[in-house]
Amino acid sequence: MIYIPSRMGQLNRRALLRQLQKLGVASRAELAKSLGMSQPTAGKIVDELLALDVLEEVEVPPLNGKEHSSNGGMDNVQRGRPGRQLRLNQSSAKLLGIQLGVNETAIAGLSLAVADEDEWHFTFNIGSADASPAKIWEQKLRGAAKKLGGEDFLGVLLSVPGVVDEASNRILFSPNIHWTEKADLAAIVRRVWDVPVLLVQEERVLALGHHVAHPDCEDFLLVDFGEGVGGAIIVQGKPLANPLPISGEIGHTPVPGNRRKCGCGAVGCMETLVSLRGLLESFSASNSRQENSWAELRESISKNGIPPWLAQALAAAAAAIAGALNVLGQRRVVITGSLTELPPAVVEHLSRAIQSGAMWARFGDVECVAAPRRRTAGLVAMGIDRLIVPDSSP
DSSP states (O other), X not given: OOOOHHHHHHHHHHHHHHHHHHHSSBOHHHHHHHHXXXXXXXXXXXXXXXXXXXXXXXXXXXXXXXXXXXXXXXXXXXXXXXXXXEEEOOSSOOEEEEEEOSSOEEEEEEOSSOOSXXXXXXXXXXXXXSSOHHHHHHHHHHHHHHHHOSOOOSEEEEEEOSEEETTTTEEEEOTTOGXXXXXXXXXXXXXXXOSOEEEEEHHHHHHHHHHHHOTTOOSEEEEEESSSEEEEEEETXXXXXXXXXXXXXXXXXXXXXXOOBOTTSOBSBTHHHHSHHHHHHHHHHHTTOSOOOHHHHHHHHXXXXXXXXXXXXXXXXXXXXXXXXXXXXXXEEEEEEGGGGSOHHHHHHHHHHHHHHOGGGGTSOOEEEEOOOOHHXXXXXXXXXXXXXXXXXX
């Protein structure tokens, strides 16, 4: 491919920002060397990003006449002279992150160097009032905006469930939050914060967040269990591109013999067995009680192990996940969400079942790991790629 200068400049900016995401702190010389750039080119990009307040300089005091470099070595410096290092701006919130969930909306101002764990500043739910959910949601957003104050955000990243057309900023289908299909969420948010707004499918956000936390893990399938079950695929460190605005809908894989009706309108979807609601429904049915809590399910598994009904549900999930691995040519699975809140034996059981159905397990290792949700890290990564240094290709 032949790159025009403006396109090449954006690629270099992206590469430098991603390198700083990995290193945390680095000097101009270290960035240039690690990226194979000339120092003048790297220096020009750094100056541009400093002017935009995307990067910031910090002084690292020397230690006994030597200074630790970001690569773990020791660089000789003049005794007592602080070194000038670069990092992503973490002194102020540059992006606004919003997570729209089935029951709750969470909001946080995000610096470009996010913490390992999600930290939301405000949460609210819209209840079950007869009024328009979209209007109530907008009112709640305005209340949150007043509490946040006058932050100068570069843009808003809105994480949403369902089938999302990110190019047109629309939710095409949301099995568990149908009102969002008719509402123009981006327009609502822009009325509250007059900045660019991007809708991002929530599992894609989680997958990007995991990659930010583990940059060496460049190829994997993430499956998140919660109110629904969804997946996202990362290939060579990037979300898999699709010709259609749909992917990772692993929770809507039909399970033979399952007669439960799903929010998508179909009967027998896998997520009706292993979502939060599905698991609690099966647990209550197994002990003839009208309703059970999540804490009671966790305690029961801790005391009695995995019951037959749960083993069957996990087998259904594993079959869908193993099938996806076989089609995608992947060997790593990252499990996030509610299953990771249960005793470790649950994810271990799921992992063994996935390995038994994954063809690659006959030739090599198939990894299945539990991980925390890193939504804010994923939102920041998406903001850097699509707002701060957007792709300038035609």
